[in-house]
Amino acid sequence: MAEVGPLQRYLSVGDVARRCGISVSAVHFYERKGLISSIRTDGNQRRFHRGILRKLAIIKVAQKTGIPLAEIGAALDKLPRNTVPTAEDWAKLSSQWRDDLNERIDQLTRLRDQLGQCIGCGCLSISDCPLRNPYDELAQAGPGARLLEMDEPDTP
Amino acid sequence: MAEVGPLQRYLSVGDVARRCGISVSAVHFYERKGLISSIRTDGNQRRFHRGILRKLAIIKVAQKTGIPLAEIGAALDKLPRNTVPTAEDWAKLSSQWRDDLNERIDQLTRLRDQLGQCIGCGCLSISDCPLRNPYDELAQAGPGARLLEMDEPDTP
DNA sequence: GCTTGACCTGAACTATAGTTAAGGTTTTAT
DNA sequence: ATAAAACCTTAACTATAGTTCAGGTCAAGC
Numbered sequence: 001m002a003e004v005g006p007l008q009r010y011l012s013v014g015d016v017a018r019r020c021g022i023s024v025s026a027v028h029f030y031e032r033k034g035l036i037s038s039i040r041t042d043g044n045q046r047r048f049h050r051g052i053l054r055k056l057a058i059i060k061v062a063q064k065t066g067i068p069l070a071e072i073g074a075a076l077d078k079l080p081r082n083t084v085p086t087a088e089d090w091a092k093l094s095s096q097w098r099d100d101l102n103e104r105i106d107q108l109t110r111l112r113d114q115l116g117q118c119i120g121c122g123c124l125s126i127s128d129c130p131l132r133n134p135y136d137e138l139a140q141a142g143p144g145a146r147l148l149e150m151d152e153p154d155t156p
Numbered sequence: 157m158a159e160v161g162p163l164q165r166y167l168s169v170g171d172v173a174r175r176c177g178i179s180v181s182a183v184h185f186y187e188r189k190g191l192i193s194s195i196r197t198d199g200n201q202r203r204f205h206r207g208i209l210r211k212l213a214i215i216k217v218a219q220k221t222g223i224p225l226a227e228i229g230a231a232l233d234k235l236p237r238n239t240v241p242t243a244e245d246w247a248k249l250s251s252q253w254r255d256d257l258n259e260r261i262d263q264l265t266r267l268r269d270q271l272g273q274c275i276g277c278g279c280l281s282i283s284d285c286p287l288r289n290p291y292d293e294l295a296q297a298g299p300g301a302r303l304l305e306m307d308e309p310d311t312p
Numbered sequence: 313g314c315t316t317g318a319c320c321t322g323a324a325c326t327a328t329a330g331t332t333a334a335g336g337t338t339t340t341a342t
Numbered sequence: 343a344t345a346a347a348a349c350c351t352t353a354a355c356t357a358t359a360g361t362t363c364a365g366g367t368c369a370a371g372c
Contacts, residue, residue, distance in 0.1 A: 014318060024319085025361055033359095043368050045319055057280040061287050064267060068358070094275045101268045105261060111220060112257045119250045124213040131217050168339095170348065180349085181331055189329095199338045201349055224328070 010047035013038075020056045027056075035059060035073045051084030058085060058093065065101045166195075166203035176212045183212075191215060191229045207240030214241060214249065221257045 017024045030036050031046075036055055038046040055076070062072045075096070079089050111131075118124070118131050125132065173180045186192045187202075192211055194202040211232070218228045231252070235245050267287075274280070274287050281288065 012318080013320095023361080026359085028320095029360055041368085043319085044321095045368070054280060057285075057288060061271070061280070063359095064287075065264075065271070070358085090280070091275050094271055098268055098271045098275065101264060101271065105264050105268060108221075108257060108261050108264070112254055112261060115217070115221070115250055115254045115257065119247050119254065124210060124217070124246070129213075131220075132213060168348080169350095179331080182329085184351095185330055197338085199349085200351095201338065219329095226328085 009050070010039075011050060011052065013046045013048070016048050016052055016056070019053060020060070022056070022060070030056070030059065030069075033069060033073060035069065035076065049084070054084055058090060061094070062097055065097050066104065067097060067100065165206070167206060167208065169194075169202045169204070172204050172208055172212070175209060176216070178212070178216070186212075186215065186225075189225060189229060191225065191232065205240070210240055214246060217250070218253055221253050222260065223253060223256065 011019070013024050013027050017027050020027075027036070031038060036048070036052055036059075038048045038052075041047055058076070059069075059072055062075075063069070075093055076085070079085060079093075085093070114131050118129060121129070123129050167175070169180050169183050173183050176183075183192070187194060192204070192208055192215075194204050194208075197203055214232070215225075215228055218231070219225070223231075231249055232241070235241060235249075241249070270286050274285060277285070279285050
């Protein structure tokens with residue numbers, strides 16, 4: 001434990017790790033990537049402001065939704081003050097991430113529905129099967145009709 | 157193009173790549189990982205049976221659903237015959253994968269709902285917040301009640 | 313005052329899914 | 343017959359998210 005002041009005002013890297021349920025090496029890693037920051041003691045050991053716990057909580061939730069660390073870092077950097085995220089900050093970030101999640105859920109749902117329809121079909125034609133010509137690349141239909149060779153089809 | 161027989165019976169790695177919409181290096185990679193296989197010409201060049209196209213189609217669809225290559229390979233290995241997957245094989249695999257997808261969609265949906273509820277809250281307490289005590293680890297509630305220190309909460 | 317646990321740095325390593333480069337061989341087309 | 347395009351292998355490199363190790367320092371308890 002790091003007892004720098006009369007109260008435990010600062011946390012050592014081990015404290016942070018323990019209380020966030022992550023490893024010390026992960027805390028180091030996040031700092032190296034610029035997502036969090038610390039001050040140092042005279043002996044060069046990291047000390048974290050207690051606000052770090054909230055910040056790490058937010059980082060972990062964002063990771064659960066599938067957002068890469070770089071993006072999480074960018075979002076945190078865009079916060080007005082660069083101190084502890086406030087409730088407002090959290091509201092902003094989390095509603096953004098909820099929207100992202102919704103989009104990914106929709107995408108997966110479309111994929112699932114498509115898959116459901118294709119289970120009985122099995123054509124998997126690169127030009128005809130919606131599973132292979134995905135929605136997001138649906139724009140250009142590709143040139144020319146294709147023969148359907150039943151024995152050795154042009155596309156599997 | 158590889159014209160080994162009177163008809164184009166075998167495909168070169170370039171043919172395969174072009175017709176599947178993947179890169180040559182990816183085809184090599186899949187072969188190295190044991191997901192696909194080829195025979196060789198006298199000059200040591202790969203030749204693929206046309207069935208490879210169907211197999212690769214299946215691999216690509218599986219990847220879209222988020223299944224790692226190793227698992228895809230294992231699923232393909234478990235197919236009764238180890239030749240070209242039949243329509244039946246496809247039906248089996250794809251309905252398995254659809255179920256997997258459904259599960260992941262459900263998970264993400266629960267997460268999204270939780271996130272929606274936590275947007276206005278912002279407690280993010282490691283012991284109290286459902287976002288941090290996730291469903292899949294919900295079993296052990298953890299010991300002890302916690303003080304609510306509003307200024308510097310025990311957990312952010 | 314000394315031992316033990318916690319901490320420091322930097323480098324290397326893990327896994328996943330490939331890509332890129334280098335140097336050499338084979339096929340294909342003219 | 344020759345030049346270009348395609349192919350071969352091995353090794354190293356990319357990105358993401360960390361973990362592990364080695365060698366050394368710091369801090370806390372007894």
